[in-house]
Amino acid sequence: MEAYRQEIIIGAVLAYMLFCVATGLWAMRRTHSSSDFFIAGRGLGPIVVALALFSSTLSGFGFVGGPGLVYSIGVSSFWMVVISSTGYAVGFFLVAKRIRMIAELRDCLSLPDVVAARYGSEAVRLLIAITIVLGVMGYLATQILAMAVVMQAILSGTETFANIGLVACVAISSAVLIFYCVTGGIIASVYTDVVQGGIMMIAGLLILITASSVFDGGLQEASAIILADDSEAIMPFGAAGVMASLGWFFVFGLGLAGQPHLITKMMMNRNMADNRRILPMSLFGYVMAALLWISIGIVMRAAVIDGVVPPLALPDDAASTFLSVFANPLLAGVVFAGLFAAIMSTSDAFLNIGTAAIIHDIPKAIRGHSVKNELFWARVVTVILAAVAAGFALYSHFQDATLVALLGAFGWGTFAASIFPVVAVGLNWRGATVPGAVTAIVAALSINFFVQLAGITPPWGISGPLIAFISSMILFIGISLVTRRPELPDDIDRVLDI
Amino acid sequence: MHRSIIHWIFAICTAMGLILLAIALAEPTPNAGGLPHPDYPGMVIGGDGAERLADIGILAFLFQSLLLLLIVSLSILGISEERRSPKFMAYMVASFIFMLFIWWQMYSNHQLFLETGETGYFLGFPTATAWQVYGTWLCAIPLIILYSVGFRQFVFSEEDEAKFQALLEESRNQS
Numbered sequence: 001m002e003a004y005r006q007e008i009i010i011g012a013v014l015a016y017m018l019f020c021v022a023t024g025l026w027a028m029r030r031t032h033s034s035s036d037f038f039i040a041g042r043g044l045g046p047i048v049v050a051l052a053l054f055s056s057t058l059s060g061f062g063f064v065g066g067p068g069l070v071y072s073i074g075v076s077s078f079w080m081v082v083i084s085s086t087g088y089a090v091g092f093f094l095v096a097k098r099i100r101m102i103a104e105l106r107d108c109l110s111l112p113d114v115v116a117a118r119y120g121s122e123a124v125r126l127l128i129a130i131t132i133v134l135g136v137m138g139y140l141a142t143q144i145l146a147m148a149v150v151m152q153a154i155l156s157g158t159e160t161f162a163n164i165g166l167v168a169c170v171a172i173s174s175a176v177l178i179f180y181c182v183t184g185g186i187i188a189s190v191y192t193d194v195v196q197g198g199i200m201m202i203a204g205l206l207i208l209i210t211a212s213s214v215f216d217g218g219l220q221e222a223s224a225i226i227l228a229d230d231s232e233a234i235m236p237f238g239a240a241g242v243m244a245s246l247g248w249f250f251v252f253g254l255g256l257a258g259q260p261h262l263i264t265k266m267m268m269n270r271n272m273a274d275n276r277r278i279l280p281m282s283l284f285g286y287v288m289a290a291l292l293w294i295s296i297g298i299v300m301r302a303a304v305i306d307g308v309v310p311p312l313a314l315p316d317d318a319a320s321t322f323l324s325v326f327a328n329p330l331l332a333g334v335v336f337a338g339l340f341a342a343i344m345s346t347s348d349a350f351l352n353i354g355t356a357a358i359i360h361d362i363p364k365a366i367r368g369h370s371v372k373n374e375l376f377w378a379r380v381v382t383v384i385l386a387a388v389a390a391g392f393a394l395y396s397h398f399q400d401a402t403l404v405a406l407l408g409a410f411g412w413g414t415f416a417a418s419i420f421p422v423v424a425v426g427l428n429w430r431g432a433t434v435p436g437a438v439t440a441i442v443a444a445l446s447i448n449f450f451v452q453l454a455g456i457t458p459p460w461g462i463s464g465p466l467i468a469f470i471s472s473m474i475l476f477i478g479i480s481l482v483t484r485r486p487e488l489p490d491d492i493d494r495v496l497d498i
Numbered sequence: 499m500h501r502s503i504i505h506w507i508f509a510i511c512t513a514m515g516l517i518l519l520a521i522a523l524a525e526p527t528p529n530a531g532g533l534p535h536p537d538y539p540g541m542v543i544g545g546d547g548a549e550r551l552a553d554i555g556i557l558a559f560l561f562q563s564l565l566l567l568l569i570v571s572l573s574i575l576g577i578s579e580e581r582r583s584p585k586f587m588a589y590m591v592a593s594f595i596f597m598l599f600i601w602w603q604m605y606s607n608h609q610l611f612l613e614t615g616e617t618g619y620f621l622g623f624p625t626a627t628a629w630q631v632y633g634t635w636l637c638a639i640p641l642i643i644l645y646s647v648g649f650r651q652f653v654f655s656e657e658d659e660a661k662f663q664a665l666l667e668e669s670r671n672q673s
Contacts, residue, residue, distance in 0.1 A: 071540070071541065072540055072541060072542055073532060073542045074542070074544070075627055075630070076532075078627075078630060078631060079630075079634075082630065082631060082634040082635050083634070084635070085634075085635050085636070085637070085638035085639065085642065086569055086634075086637065086638040086641075088638075088642075089569075089573065089638045089641040089642050089645065090569055090572055090573060090576075090641075092645055093572065093573040093575075093576030093577070093641070093645060093653075094572060094573075094575065094576040095576075097576075097653060097654055101662055104666065105665065105666060105669055212622075218622060219621075219622030219623070220619050220622045220623075222622075223619065223622060223623050223624060223627070224619075227617075227624060229543075230535070230543035230544060230545070231544075231547065231611070231615075232543065232544020232545060232546075232547045233542075233543060233544055234623070234624060234627060235544070235547060235608055235611065235624065235626055235627060236604050236605075236608050236626050236627050236629070236630040237544070237547075237608070238532075238544065239532040239541075239542040239543050239544040240531055240532050240542065240544075241529075241530055241531050241532060241544065241550060242550075242551060242554070242555070242558045243521060243554070243558060243561075244531060246558060246561055246562050246565070249562070249565065249634075250565055253569070254568075254569070254572070272654060272659070272662075273649065273650075273654065273659070275645075275649070275653070275654070276645065276646045276647075276649035276650075276653070277646070279642060279645055279646060280642060280646055283642065287635065294631070301541065304538055304541070305538070311537075311538045311539065311540070311541075312540060313540075314540060315540045315541075424572070425507075425572070425575070428575045428576050429504050429575065431504065458522060459521075459522055459524075459526040459530060459531075460521055460522065460524070460526050460530045460531065460554065461530060461531035461532075462518065462521065462522060466518070467518070470511060470514055470515045470518060471515070473507075473511045474508070474511050474512055474515055477504060477507065477508040477511065478508065481504075481505075481508065491665060491668075491669055494661070494665050495662075495665070497578065497661075498578060498654075498658045498661055498662055
């Protein structure tokens with residue numbers, strides 16, 4: 001079997017891509033309106049929503065970047081993972097019920113729709129839509145680039161594709177992504193999420209078992225090797241230090257309820273009472289899948305220190321090196337398919353919310369109505385958005401990484417800082433005002449942009465998104481408290497009572 | 499109560515902002531955010547843990563304690579005001595104490611290691627890290643149990659569902 005390792009991996013990835021194409025075609029038959037395209041007609045069952053939620057949370061970053069971070073900075077990066085229970089809990093307490101109620105009551109297709117209904121303000125809708133578009137471009141470009149780089153690494157191991165270029169890999173991966181996003185919209189996305197979620201949970205468990213067998217003494221021996229080399233790396237705050245760790249707890253924990261691609265999925269369930277089951281199921285899935293992140297990272301750091309494997313050229317090579325050195329070829333195939341699944345489903349979710357912002361929300365905020373024939377334009381804009389993101393990805397790789405890095409800064413942290421106060425707090429507090437919301441969003445965007453553009457590195461590992469998040473929370477509540485309490489429409493007022 | 503909980507959240511956020519400012523103004527140690535590993539490119543080491551916690555350890559402990567309080571306060575905000583019974587509030591206070599206990603165990607076990615250089619292991623990790631990995635994952639379990647098991651009592655009762663259905667009906671009739 002070892003002799004066919006590369007073929008098994010390629011077969012698994014190819015099988016997954018064919019599955020994506022087939023799912024796109026199947027979902028196309030179920031996509032009759034923009035409501036189907038963007039929010040699956042609010043008709044999804046609890047298992048589908050639960051798996052879609054957790055698998056969208058763990059993008060390709062969880063498979064490649066996560067283990068790489070543990071290899072690089074040790075336990076510090078665990079904080080991004082172990083906050084998941086708190087993050088999901090806060091997200092469900094604050095958002096799941098009211099976003100679903102307002103979505104049904106006002107027939108909302110997107111997060112900016114919900115925000116506009118809550119605040120009665122097109123300015124807030126516009127700002128949230130712009131934030132989403134900026135974030136989506138950065139996220140998408142990095143996801144497409146990651147997918148192409150992994151594809152090139154896999155294919156170049158074969159004789160036939162030994163010299164395949166990155167441009168060809170971007171073209172192939174973008175083509176599959178565009179096909180299934182355009183045909184099936186969010187329905188295709190959530191059903192591939194189900195498969196992805198299943199793959200990720202199985203892979204997480206099998207990887208933990210494999211990682212535990214690398215050293216005779218299991219994970220404890222790996223921990224002891226790291227402890228002997230640098231004790232802080234395996235202690236709770238890791239090599240990056242206490243404030244970097246606690247900052248991640250804050251931004252990744254609370255910030256989960258500010259991620260538009262996640263909370264939009266809270267609008268899609270058929271029955272609101274299903275939320276009681278969706279929360280524990282999502283969390284269970286995430287914990288299972290995150291075992292991969294933790295176990296690969298720890299074992300690879302220990303293996304390099306112990307001389308079992310040579311030092312890695314890049315921390316992000318941790319997962320692929322682990323799979324090629326320690327994992328059974330079948331398991332490696334499953335994990336690589338899972339990696340592609342993670343990237344594809346996250347990309348699809350971002351394409352979906354980005355498209356909604358462009359054809360639905362920005363025109364509504366500016367002209368008072370969205371474009372005609374939304375479903376047609378949704379498909380057109382999906383293609384354009386993916387093509388532009390692929391272009392960004394290539395430009396970033398070959399010319400200048402600044403642009404994508406800058407847009408990438410509009411990732412999780414910026415979504416958290418600008419959307420959490422306005423949505424998660426605003427949906428639960430009548431006193432939230434438009435000036436408070438506008439100030440919070442503008443401050444969050446400005447702080448993140450400024451820290452990134454000026455190349456500022458705050459001391460003690462404090463991150464720009466942490467500063468932005470705390471500032472936006474203080475400004476949102478503070479300004480709302482000192483501005484006139486708004487008169488809410490009767491239906492929204494009654495929703496806030498429930 | 500609604501007003502006081504938002505004031506409470508505002509006060510917590512402001513206090514966290516001030517603590518963050520105080521930490522940012524403290525003179526950082528060379529290894530505050532880690533140092534490059536001398537032998538392996540791409541790896542970072544933490545170095546002397548006691549040194550980098552000496553000046554800001556207490557502030558960091560307070561920051562995280564306030565964050566846990568913020569999490570519980572936000573969860574309370576997410577529950578309809580009329581369902582915030584004394585029983586519910588007692589449960590939330592207990593949840594906060596449970597979270598704080600886990601955080602304290604993690605922090606104090608780390609301090610103990612920094613003082614003695616010795617540690618036990620639990621399920622693959624040094625004791626302090628095991629509190630972080632398993633304890634932090636488990637610390638929100640009381641909130642999740644309340645949400646799932648107490649869903650019909652606190653989050654979305656049959657009465658709430660009826661109210662919402664009536665609102666939907668009205669809205670459809672009007673349009």
